[in-house]
Amino acid sequence: MDAEDSGVDSETIEEQVAEWSSNSNECLTFHLEGHDETFKPAFTYPIFGEEESIFGYQGLAIDVRLRNFDLQPKLEVTWDEKFPSSAGVEPTDIKAALEDFLPECAFAGIDLTESDVPTQPPGELTHSYTKDGGKYEVWVSDVNEGLAGRILANAQALVPMFIEGGTIVDAAGDKTQGARWKLHLLYECRGTTASYSLIGFGTSYRIFTLPDRKDPLLEHMALLQSPEKMRQQLLSRGADVFPTLLNDSPHLESFLDTPSRERISQFLILPPYQGSSHGSQLYHAMYTHLTISPSVLELTVEDxxxxxxxxxxxxxxxxxxxxxxxxxxxxxxxxxxxxxxxxxxxxxxxxxxxxxxxxxxxxxxxxxxxxxxxxxxxxxxxxxxxxxxxxxxxxxxxxxxxxxxxxxxxxxxxxxxxxxxxxxxxxxxxxxxxxxxxxxxxxxxxxxxxxxxxxxxxxxxxxxxxxxxxxxxxxxxxxxxxxxxxxxxxxxxxxxxxxxxxxxxxxxxxxxxxxxxx
Ligand SMILES: CC(=O)SCCNC(=O)CCNC(=O)[C@H](O)C(C)(C)COP(=O)(O)OP(=O)(O)OC[C@H]1O[C@@H](n2cnc3c(N)ncnc32)[C@H](O)[C@@H]1OP(=O)(O)O
Known part of the structure; x- marks a missing residue:
């Protein structure tokens, strides 16, 4: 039934739509445990569409509480008035829209203080510094490590909302992919146990590169095809490249020993901490750690x-x-x-x-x-x-x-x-x-x-x-x-x-x- 048939003029419909619509950037708020300051997403169009608009609510608030140690989210959606379903137009299903973006635990209503928080971040400590009396540490872990995998999943919720065009990475748990990916965590340390507060993170992965050293297999491959063609083919084969090389080159102990590039994929400092040189510190730590291996020939950055x-x-x-x-x-x-x-x-x-x-x-x-x-x-x-x-x-x-x-x-x-x-x-x-x-x-x-x-x-x-x-x-x-x-x-x-x-x-x-x- 169109507006004319229903007897309702299109101006009235437009007014109603405006009355019941909210801007998704404005109604979504992040609360970091232990901080009074809240922050808003930079983008919500991947979740709620190009218009960044949610229909069907008045006084809508979408609150995402983040545990400071691991960014475990807890979602709370409240509103004053909801558009009646019987009117033929359904209000936006907010939880359904967020399902592909937040980890499952966000919807389970788990009290963030309920479960035990580990006393130490996963992986190894690679860099520490002090700033304005605060102490900060960078920890690096293989994403296949259980705790790192969970933190990666939590952190991914922020990627599409703060990095334009950023997409969610799901590499943990996969033997080959997981070994290629690293999670770099920047923590503020408040002195006592379990007092780590995650303030930023970066992800990186290793990719095959053209050889810079004598290797019969790689030379053979390079001879067979033009370098560009070979590169395209290897890239298109993605994760299979390393194991294939490993099978064919028994002298290599791990596929990670093949000549590679490290690539920084995602990089984010939480808004309350931006503009205070933490990004520079995290980048410095990542550069130093990622370029140390002799098989890594180059550090690149994705978009x-x-x-x-x-x-x-x-x-x-x-x-x-x-x-x-x-x-x-x-x-x-x-x-x-x-x-x-x-x-x-x-x-x-x-x-x-x-x-x-x-x-x-x-x-x-x-x-x-x-x-x-x-x-x-x-x-x-x-x-x-x-x-x-x-x-x-x-x-x-x-x-x-x-x-x-x-x-x-x-x-x-x-x-x-x-x-x-x-x-x-x-x-x-x-x-x-x-x-x-x-x-x-x-x-x-x-x-x-x-x-x-x-x-x-x-x-x-x-x-x-x-x-x-x-x-x-x-x-x-x-x-x-x-x-x-x-x-x-x-x-x-x-x-x-x-x-x-x-x-x-x-x-x-x-x-x-x-x-x-x-
Ligand atoms: C590979 C990728 O993922 S690209 C996406 C990068 N991530 C994002 O854009 C997410 C949102 N933003 C952020 O996370 C942070 O603001 C970052 C990572 C861009 C910068 O981190 P910060 O801690 O804020 O930067 P930091 O304080 O170390 O600044 C260092 C320098 O970076 C530059 N810089 C930092 N932020 C900005 C900005 N918003 N615009 C322009 N330059 C900037 C400045 O040159 C600054 O130098 P200055 O001290 O002379 O001003």
């Missing part, structure tokens, strides 16, 4: 968002500038023979910033290529004063008599070449002048972003020096108002084959964070 990119750039730069004299010594070489500069098709990037040194540092630090390239660009830019970072000063190109201008000219060439290769697929779709303009504009955004990052790095270094926080590579970040300065899309995936020229994905995207042209 990082802008906030994570910033955190990662800052942390990586602070670490490299503190621990790698070779990285600190990198400079733009302006002494390049004009023969090397005749063709724009062959920019001598290997000479501008020596490739052999770059490769050596990259392998040692196990940073993903594109991330490392960007860090080199930021570091080498740091020696060019801001007043010389201008296109207007480059009329004489490599012949400039001012050494800083000449350095910027070469640096510009170096960065533009990477941007061109990176965005080639997009750029070749536009003609001559337009192409040059598009590349120029991407370049200018990158310089802006880098300059902003350099300011942060210098401030953080000053702060660290002041605080004398020797042990904490990234510690002591003050809470500052975040200003989103970067417009250019900077993204990471395992091969860095991503878009860098500002095309956003639409709503409903699966990776949810950054544009990708593939």
């Amino acid at each position: 990082p968002n802008e906030a994570f990119d910033d955190l990662r750039d800052l942390s990586d730069l602070l670490r490299l500038r503190k621990t790698s004299p070779e990285f600190c010594a990198l400079r733009v070489n302006t002494n390049i023979h004009s023969d090397h500069l005749k063709s724009t098709a062959h920019i001598p990037t290997h000479l501008i910033v020596p490739l052999d040194v770059r490769e050596r540092i990259r392998k040692e630090t196990k940073l993903q290529s594109r991330q490392f390239d960007r860090l080199v660009e930021i570091q080498t830019l740091s020696f060019i004063p801001p007043t010389h970072r201008s296109k207007a000063r480059l009329t004489k190109k490599e012949h400039s008599t001012n050494e800083q201008d000449k350095t910027y000219w070469f640096w510009r060439l170096y960065v533009k070449q990477r941007l061109y290769i990176f965005n080639r697929d997009v750029l070749i779709q536009v003609e001559g002048d337009e192409r040059a303009k598009a590349l120029d504009s991407a370049f200018e955004s990158v310089v802006q972003g880098y300059s902003a990052m350099l300011e942060r790095v210098l401030k953080a270094e000053e702060r660290l020096q002041r605080d004398g926080e020797e042990g904490n590579v990234n510690g002591g970040a003050a809470v500052e108002k975040r200003v989103r300065k970067r417009k250019v899309v900077e993204e990471d995936d395992e091969d860095g084959e991503d878009e860098e020229m500002g095309m956003e994905n639409g709503p409903g995207k699966t990776n949810g964070k950054k544009a990708r042209v593939e």
Whole structure:
């Protein structure tokens, strides 16, 4: 029966719908045990649909209480008025909508103080630090460990609600998958037993990578197919890759000994703790732990968002500038023979910033290529004063008599070449002048972003020096108002084959964070 047949005009229906509708972000509230402060989800569209709207209630409150040790949830749904079912339109079934997102225990009405809480987090302690008188620890566990598996399941409830495009991981209990996944837990420790409060977590998993060492089987496989084809095939085979290699390579004790990458999958600091450098500490702990194994060749990040990119750039730069004299010594070489500069098709990037040194540092630090390239660009830019970072000063190109201008000219060439290769697929779709303009504009955004990052790095270094926080590579970040300065899309995936020229994905995207042209 439509509105006309029923005698009810469509305006009245619209009014009624509005009267009985609630915004799902606003009515959902998280309460962390032991904290007065509550927090709201950033997204609820995966649960309640694109409109983030719930129909059929007035005075609706969806409260999710989280136990502080393991984030075990307890769901409570209350309302003042419910739309009568007999009216032909059913109110949203809130519990049913949440069933795929919260673990079963959330619906069981279990009193969170009822069951015994373990006295210690699962796995091993990998990092600890103090901040403003509080003590914090990072614990890492295989997700197949019972307690870690349970905490992973609880923590997953937060992923779609706080990480845009984030999806729930269910790896625990599976022999192969579980062994590849790790859960990194950041706890605030309040001093007495059972006083651990979970304030953030990260997940990571190991994936096969192309070999970097002599292995007959891997060499054979590499010979059989092109590297790219082989990579695609291995990735598509997912979890089967490791056992297959293991069966075929009896000298390997575990499939985890095969050359691999570690990949950070999810990363979250609970809202009440954000902006106080805990994210930097957790990232530092994860980087250190995940890159220690000799079989791990690289650390990558799955679809990082802008906030994570910033955190990662800052942390990586602070670490490299503190621990790698070779990285600190990198400079733009302006002494390049004009023969090397005749063709724009062959920019001598290997000479501008020596490739052999770059490769050596990259392998040692196990940073993903594109991330490392960007860090080199930021570091080498740091020696060019801001007043010389201008296109207007480059009329004489490599012949400039001012050494800083000449350095910027070469640096510009170096960065533009990477941007061109990176965005080639997009750029070749536009003609001559337009192409040059598009590349120029991407370049200018990158310089802006880098300059902003350099300011942060210098401030953080000053702060660290002041605080004398020797042990904490990234510690002591003050809470500052975040200003989103970067417009250019900077993204990471395992091969860095991503878009860098500002095309956003639409709503409903699966990776949810950054544009990708593939
Ligand atoms: C792989 C992935 O999962 S990507 C998804 C990452 N997770 C999320 O976005 C979930 C919601 N957000 C969070 O969990 C946290 O805010 C994080 C992880 C993004 C950052 O953790 P925090 O503890 O808040 O960051 P921390 O205080 O260590 O900040 C370190 C630096 O990161 C950057 N940063 C942190 N948050 C933001 C933000 N919201 N926007 C822009 N930059 C940010 C800043 O450069 C900051 O440096 P500063 O001290 O000079 O300001």
